[in-house]
Amino acid sequence: MSGASLGNFIKHLACTLYAQLPRGSRRMLHQSHFYSSSSSIVFRRPSSPTARFGQQWRPCSLAASVSSKAASQNSSTVSGVPPYSSVLIRCRKDVADVLSEALLSFGASSVSMDEHDDYENSDKVSICSIFTDCEDVDACISHAADSIGLEETPTFEVLKYNPYDWIKRTQESFDPVEVTKGLWIVPVWKTPPDIWATNVILNPGLAFGTGEHATTKLCLLVLHRSIRGGELFLDYGTGSGILSIAALKLGAALSVGVDIDPQAITAAHQNALLNNIEPDKLKLHLVSGNDSPILRDPELQKFVRVGIPADKNAYDVVIANILLNPLLDLADEIVSHAKHGAVVGLSGILSEQVDLVIECYSRFLENITVSEKDDWACVTGTRIRS
CATH class of the missing domain: 3.30.70 (Alpha-Beta Plaits)
Known part of the structure; x- marks a missing residue:
């Protein structure tokens, strides 16, 4: 592993x-x-010396899980995970x-x-x-x-x-999550409670993003308010791909997910398949180099690119659900991808860190608002028109 x-x-x-x-x-x-x-x-x-987002730690969900295929393997090692x-x-x-x-x-x-x-x-x-x-x-x-x-x-x-025991426990604890009326996050091993709702089917794998953590919920609510149909969406720190897939299911024309972790890119790709997302609808970008084994997978090559997306001023909605320090360090980079007047959401921060984020991004954004849940916050604004 x-x-x-x-x-x-x-x-x-x-x-x-x-x-x-x-x-x-x-x-x-x-x-x-x-x-x-x-x-x-x-x-x-740090999981990798090339971790561009610079995280020392990252918020995680109590209900994180690995693939159902791996869970069926009751052995001392599951998918390369040691005891x-x-x-x-x-x-x-x-x-x-x-x-x-x-x-x-x-x-x-x-x-x-x-x-x-x-x-x-x-x-x-x-x-x-x-x-x-x-x-x-x-x-x-x-x-x-x-x-x-x-x-x-x-x-x-x-x-x-044994990793199998953990997999079994976490799968049992991960139930469907109703983010807001009509929007559900449903683990692949559960039946959607409302088949008429917008259901994002999810198997997080070893990536962050099950829909239960407060920061993910706050970002999903931003998407629910912002996606009206036909938007281009950039998901900066895509993890399991939950936001990218939700945006498409809510009506976005294209989602682009960026992450430093090959396992996150793999999980996002698998979740796209679970939700019948076509390769031309979800593009995934792996930041951490050209030599990752996943890039040799012919199926993943349809979805995955290497490096940060080059297109600037291109997206109608941009969300970065990462951490305080990378949000501050990468402010210019994150906002540069947003169209003038686009919605920009910034999360992965504690409520006490909101002022630092607003101070940093106020030169880029207007109409700034803050939503909070369980001591976590999401700062949202629109990119200032030049």
């Missing part, structure tokens, strides 16, 4: 396992890194942040933190970390503790899981 693919697996896995921790108050110990309504912190090592261990560590609150960073440096694939009501008056906090079987858990925790000057290694518990 590629580094990017394994990174996405770990990203989803961190969220799924974290949701199974004992129920309690999840205090924001480091708010700038919180990711969703479940209020856990997810740190992740993994979930490690619950107890440490002092005052060292939790630095220990989390150190764990990532010494082999952990992800780190989540939680503080329960039972320990409100305690100086301890729980850290849930994920390791693949190729990592030495004891050595990692010991080296991490030594690197930040702890005199003793924190106590921890190791639980091993």
Whole structure:
């Protein structure tokens, strides 16, 4: 499995396992890194050194899933995903942040933190970390503790899981989502609740985007308001392709999806097929280089291009559902693809980060509005006419 693919697996896995921790108050110990309504912190090592969007972590869904074909394989390895261990560590609150960073440096694939009501008056906090079987858990925790000057290694518990078990659990937890009246996101293994509605059939694979995360819902609502028929849509950070496919089903003439992760491009392509989307309706762009194996697949070649789309001032609706830093760094690039007067939506940001995004984009956009859900936000505006 590629580094990017394994990174996405770990990203989803961190969220799924974290949701199974004992129920309690999840205090924001480091708010700038919180990711969703479940209020856990997810740190992740970059999945690829060529990750242009620059993410250190990315919001994920508790109901992320992999393909039903992979789920049918009850073996120690599913689609190249190795067995993994979930490690619950107890440490002092005052060292939790630095220990989390150190764990990532010494082999952990992800780190989540939680503080329960039972320990409100305690100086301890729980850290849930994920390791693949190729990592030495004891050595990692010991080296991490030594690197930040702890005199003793924190106590921890190791639980091993098989990827098949995770796949089964996450599929069972992913139900159809009604984004708004008449618009549903339906996992491929479920029956659409309303066959007359606009149903986006989805198998996210190892990519972000199941329709359950607040940022995805906010972006889908922007599309629902903005697509009237015949629009050209650019999906900057397409993930599972959910927004691109929804735009087409709502009446857009063309969707173009951009992502840095080959696994996301593969998932988006597979979801396009599930929804009977023709190659001339959905174009996918892989940013991270010419040497990806997926580009040697004759079927994918009909859909996939390499690099950022070259067309400027071309799209009626542009949505970038990524993260704060790449949104700020790529502001000129993102807006350059929008027609004058086009709708531009910016998401993947926390409510507390809205002012930074508005300050950055106010030179490009007018009629700026903000929608919020579960501490996440979407900033929407129209490109200023020259």
